[in-house]
Amino acid sequence: MTKETFRAAFKPVAEGLFGKQKVRAYERPRFEERLIEDMLRDLAEIEPVEWYGYAFSREPLNGKFQDEQRRAWMEKSLACGREYAEKICGKYQTRDPEKLAECMGMNVSFPEFPEKTDRVMFAEYRIPNKICIYMDAVKKAEKLFEKPGVCRILTKDLKVSRLLLSHELFHCVEEEYRHEIFTKTEKIRLWTLGFLHNDSNIIALSEIAAMGFAQEIMGISYSPYLMDVFLVYGYSPEEASGLYEEMMEYAGIKNLKVQMTDVSYLER
Ligand SMILES: [Zn+2]
Numbered sequence: 001m002t003k004e005t006f007r008a009a010f011k012p013v014a015e016g017l018f019g020k021q022k023v024r025a026y027e028r029p030r031f032e033e034r035l036i037e038d039m040l041r042d043l044a045e046i047e048p049v050e051w052y053g054y055a056f057s058r059e060p061l062n063g064k065f066q067d068e069q070r071r072a073w074m075e076k077s078l079a080c081g082r083e084y085a086e087k088i089c090g091k092y093q094t095r096d097p098e099k100l101a102e103c104m105g106m107n108v109s110f111p112e113f114p115e116k117t118d119r120v121m122f123a124e125y126r127i128p129n130k131i132c133i134y135m136d137a138v139k140k141a142e143k144l145f146e147k148p149g150v151c152r153i154l155t156k157d158l159k160v161s162r163l164l165l166s167h168e169l170f171h172c173v174e175e176e177y178r179h180e181i182f183t184k185t186e187k188i189r190l191w192t193l194g195f196l197h198n199d200s201n202i203i204a205l206s207e208i209a210a211m212g213f214a215q216e217i218m219g220i221s222y223s224p225y226l227m228d229v230f231l232v233y234g235y236s237p238e239e240a241s242g243l244y245e246e247m248m249e250y251a252g253i254k255n256l257k258v259q260m261t262d263v264s265y266l267e268r
Contacts, residue, residue, distance in 0.1 A: 031238055031241040034240075036147065036149075036150060036230070036233050036240070037149030039233075039241070040153045040154065040226060040229070040230065041149070042244075043229060043247060043248075044153050044154075046223065048212070048222075049071070049074055050251045050252070051208075051225045052070045052071050052074035053250030054225060055074060055225065056070045056073075058207070059202060059203055059204035061188060061200065062204070064188065073186070073202070073205055073208075076186075077183060077208035077212065080182040080209045081208070081210060081211065081214075081216065082212045084177070084181070084209070086216070088169075104173075106129050106130070106131050106169070107130050107131070108132075109130075109131070109132050110161070111132055111135065112136045113134055113136055114132070114134055121134065122138070122231050123167065125171040125172055127175060128172075129172065131168045131172070133161050133165055137234060137235075138160050138164070140231075140234025141227075141233075144234065154222075154230075160227070163220075166214035166217040167211065167224065169213070169217075171206065173213070174209070174210075182205070182209070183205040183206045184201060186201075186202065187199040187202070188200055188202055211224045211225055228243060228247075229247065
């Protein structure tokens, strides 16, 4: 995958992200480009559990759930991620994600871009022991640390690649404990027919727990979900701003929405 195709890959993602608005508009809405510092400050204040709306918005089975259920799953999955962070760090006697990866027999590589993919990815775990951290995105994000506001909010100790690695390590932990871990044992019954039935995992639970796991290992106060905005910003501040608005809306904070559809407002 080249730099150009990686950039181009953002387009279908953006269309997917803003798909709902697309139903009633001919054009995807344009968003006011916001300062990364302002967005991170707001997002860092959202309590981890309050990210449930955003977390489930990426879940294929989301339409089957009620908000009460989403919130309960959010709490359980976050707790599961934190619990396993303690368990694994205790087992290997380290909180360093690179050392953990080594102890767990992971083969970690740092290519610039994904080889081939139809969606944007910043990191990836492949069964049984391969983790890739894509460095083009990481380097772009690290450049943003030159802004004092970014450094203050995320803390200067935050290493983006280590955060991504921690998240991916959870997926490996999940494989190892798949017969007992909550994110794998919790299932939803899709259909029943006589004695037959079909149960499915809920992907969002794994992602939420991986965020809880990463947050615990990195010792950060904010939810790693804000990294979606931070990493997209390196490629497109406008897409990142749109994503920010979506996240804020899911967290129930609506008053910050400034959509650039009113031209007279823009010219003021
Ligand atoms: Zn993941």
